[in-house]
Amino acid sequence: xxxxxxxxxxxxxxxxxxxxxxxxxxxxxxxxxxxxxxxxxxxxxxxxxxxxxxxxxxxxxxxxxxxxxxxxxxxxxxxxxxxxxxxxxxxxxxxxxxxxxxxxxxxxxxxxxxxxxxxxxxxxxxxxxxxxxxxxxxxxxxxxxxxxxxxxxxxxxxxxxxxxxxxxxxxxxxxxxxxxxxxxxxxxxxxxxxxxxxxxxxxxxxxxxxxxxxxxxxxxxxxxxxxxxxxxxxxxxxxxxxxxxxxxxxxxxxxxxxxxxxxxxxxxxxxxxxxx
Amino acid sequence: xxxxxxxxxxxxxxxxxxxxxxxxxxxxxxxxxxxxxxxxxxxxxxxxxxxxxxxxxxxxxxxxxxxxxxxxxxxxxxxxxxxxxxxxxxxxxxxxxxxxxxxxxxxxxxxxxxxxxxxxxxxxxxxxxxxxxxxxxxxxxxxxxxxxxxxxxxxxxxxxxxxxxxxxxxxxxxxxxxxxxxxxxxxxxxxxxxxxxxxxxxxxxxxxxxxxxxxxxxxxxxxxxxxxxxxxxxxxxxxxxxxxxxxxxxxxxxxxxxxxxxxxxxxxxxxxxxxxxxxxxxxxxxxxxxxxxxxxxxxxxxxxxxxxxxxxxxxxxxxxxxxxxxxxxxxxxxxxx
Numbered sequence: 001x002x003x004x005x006x007x008x009x010x011x012x013x014x015x016x017x018x019x020x021x022x023x024x025x026x027x028x029x030x031x032x033x034x035x036x037x038x039x040x041x042x043x044x045x046x047x048x049x050x051x052x053x054x055x056x057x058x059x060x061x062x063x064x065x066x067x068x069x070x071x072x073x074x075x076x077x078x079x080x081x082x083x084x085x086x087x088x089x090x091x092x093x094x095x096x097x098x099x100x101x102x103x104x105x106x107x108x109x110x111x112x113x114x115x116x117x118x119x120x121x122x123x124x125x126x127x128x129x130x131x132x133x134x135x136x137x138x139x140x141x142x143x144x145x146x147x148x149x150x151x152x153x154x155x156x157x158x159x160x161x162x163x164x165x166x167x168x169x170x171x172x173x174x175x176x177x178x179x180x181x182x183x184x185x186x187x188x189x190x191x192x193x194x195x196x197x198x199x200x201x202x203x204x205x206x207x208x209x210x211x212x213x214x215x216x217x218x219x220x221x222x223x224x225x226x227x228x229x230x231x232x233x234x235x236x237x238x239x240x241x242x243x244x245x246x247x248x249x250x251x252x253x254x255x256x257x258x259x260x261x262x263x264x265x266x267x268x269x270x271x272x273x274x275x276x
Numbered sequence: 277x278x279x280x281x282x283x284x285x286x287x288x289x290x291x292x293x294x295x296x297x298x299x300x301x302x303x304x305x306x307x308x309x310x311x312x313x314x315x316x317x318x319x320x321x322x323x324x325x326x327x328x329x330x331x332x333x334x335x336x337x338x339x340x341x342x343x344x345x346x347x348x349x350x351x352x353x354x355x356x357x358x359x360x361x362x363x364x365x366x367x368x369x370x371x372x373x374x375x376x377x378x379x380x381x382x383x384x385x386x387x388x389x390x391x392x393x394x395x396x397x398x399x400x401x402x403x404x405x406x407x408x409x410x411x412x413x414x415x416x417x418x419x420x421x422x423x424x425x426x427x428x429x430x431x432x433x434x435x436x437x438x439x440x441x442x443x444x445x446x447x448x449x450x451x452x453x454x455x456x457x458x459x460x461x462x463x464x465x466x467x468x469x470x471x472x473x474x475x476x477x478x479x480x481x482x483x484x485x486x487x488x489x490x491x492x493x494x495x496x497x498x499x500x501x502x503x504x505x506x507x508x509x510x511x512x513x514x515x516x517x518x519x520x521x522x523x524x525x526x527x528x529x530x531x532x533x534x535x536x537x538x539x540x541x542x543x544x545x546x547x548x549x550x551x552x553x554x555x556x557x558x559x560x561x562x563x564x565x566x567x568x569x570x571x572x573x574x575x576x577x578x579x580x581x582x583x584x585x586x587x588x589x590x591x592x593x594x595x596x597x598x599x600x601x602x603x604x605x606x607x608x609x610x611x612x613x
Contacts, residue, residue: 046479047476047561047586048478048479048529048531048534048558048561049476049478049531049533049534049561049562049563049564049589050476050561050563050564050586050589050590050592050593051531051564051593052529052531052561054479054528054529061526073300085296085297086296086297086298086299086300087300088299088300088529088552088553089300090526090527090528090529090553091526091527091528092526092528093528093529095528095529097299097531100564100590100593100594101593101594101597104590104594106594106597107594107597107598110587110590111590111593111594112586112587112590179527179553180300180301180302180552181302181527181551181552181553182302182551182552182553183302183410183411183551184298184301184302184303184304184411185301185302185303186302188527224302225410225411225412227410242302242411244401244402244411244413245401248301249298249301249303249402250301250302250303253300253301254300
């Protein structure tokens with residue numbers, strides 16, 4: 001029935017993640033980058049089954065990768081292609097999901113080849129840092145410690161700091177949403193002060209309340225719905241990160257900047273009532 | 277118009293073809309596990325393919341129809357009866373007001389789909405009626421159906437009504453009636469016991485040794501009891517699958533059909549309620565054309581994976597769409613006759 005046939009198989013990447021030089025998966029941001037002067041290199045492109053195509057920009061997460069993925073997402077938000085369903089940005093990859101029947105004009109074209117063309121057209125457009133990309137900054141109020149952050153003592157002890165210093169270091173940093181995943185609206189935030197890096201809990205909790213702010217290794221994040229979880233909980237926010245009745249149900253998106261603002265227990269109660 | 281749930285069964289949820297477009301916000305797709313079966317069921321009652329229906333799991337519910345209705349059952353044959361008499365799968369069925377549908381505790385396959393002409397009146401949340409259990413949204417108040425639920429239905433289309441009136445004219449004085457015809461098995465086959473599931477190599481396939489790769493395609497896997505709508509945990513012959521060198525991976529997108537291998541070495545196949553991203557090596561990706569077979573394997577059932585090329589997988593996908601189109605055209609004629 002199909003009029004297309006494939007001469008060469010799509011390549012599965014021969015990536016070797018074992019390169020020891022890059023075991024640290026979180027790189028420092030690239031230095032000496034001046035806008036408009038850098039040509040981004042070609043990402044690796046490979047299939048995820050018959051309905052997905054992946055762009056892998058790098059093997060380590062850094063500011064450049066994050067910026068490129070964001071630029072591609074902005075491009076895709078404007079793009080209208082029949083059969084292109086959705087995209088999922090992650091740390092170093094951008095995955096596009098498609099309906100092979102529709103993108104191939106009902107089997108007349110080779111679906112993967114067609115998707116490769118669409119992706120190449122995108123990369124040709126999005127090849128240098130965009131000057132107009134001012135990141136969205138979201139402030140998240142957090143009541144640290146006490147019953148809202150039962151693990152703050154453990155984090156402080158692990159870091160050899162006081163609880164007040166943990167709060168200061170956590171709240172003074174600027175974070176970037178590396179990706180949203182695990183649960184609806186759950187942000188993986190990059191930018192945690194290395195002094196606060198703490199291993200996950202040995203025994204995960206069976207239920208972590210929504211709004212809990214946690215640390216796991218070099219990452220920090222906010223639980224968006226009640227779920228089991230193993231992150232070290234240091235505080236809680238009254239803000240809702242998952243709002244199913246809104247057209248943009250996740251408060252945060254990949255690429256957003258986040259700052260945590262300490263609040264008192266009384267402020268927490270007041271804002272919590274307001275949010276619900 | 278409504279349905280009353282007399283007893284809910286093991287896990288009966290409202291599903292359509294899923295919540296598409298929100299994975300970038302961490303919101304899972306959900307939707308029918310056996311999407312093909314739901315599409316066929318909808319077509320059999322004259323609905324659009326994406327209409328919400330009921331997904332019944334292993335132990336079926338007991339449901340009373342509060343008005344005359346046209347329904348269709350597809351997917352697993354969980355020995356359904358209406359008013360105590362066996363009802364056949366994969367065809368339009370007219371049920372008169374007060375009729376009761378129930379299922380026997382034994383059957384083949386895992387999930388039955390029930391479509392109702394005109395669909396179900398449940399609110400659309402983020403462009404879908406699918407139940408997302410973990411987030412508590414969609415379907416009936418974001419949860420599985422329970423005893424006493426009354427689900428409103430907008431009522432059948434004019435075409436559906438006309439169709440059952442013709443059925444009734446041919447055989448009056450019955451509380452329910454089923455069409456004598458069913459789609460050709462070439463267009464829709466339904467579940468198979470211990471199926472062979474076709475898959476293409478996944479992004480991290482080449483990080484597994486040749487021995488591991490061969491072992492993966494050769495082994496027979498059992499779907500363990502620790503399996504649900506998120507995924508099947510598989511158990512093989514005891515040979516663990518391992519990367520040639522242990523890796524720390526950054527999370528990336530995963531989808532329905534992704535076969536991932538955690539450190540302990542037994543693969544997990546992700547299904548309708550999969551998380552949007554995952555950090556385990558992805559050894560393979562099941563072809564979409566075999567999702568229907570995969571979704572019907574009950575706990576304890578066995579599967580094998582069979583390698584196909586990407587080009588083949590996409591040809592199978594297109595073939596399935598052609599089958600659906602053919603079925604849609606055939607049914608349009610049948611229902612207007």
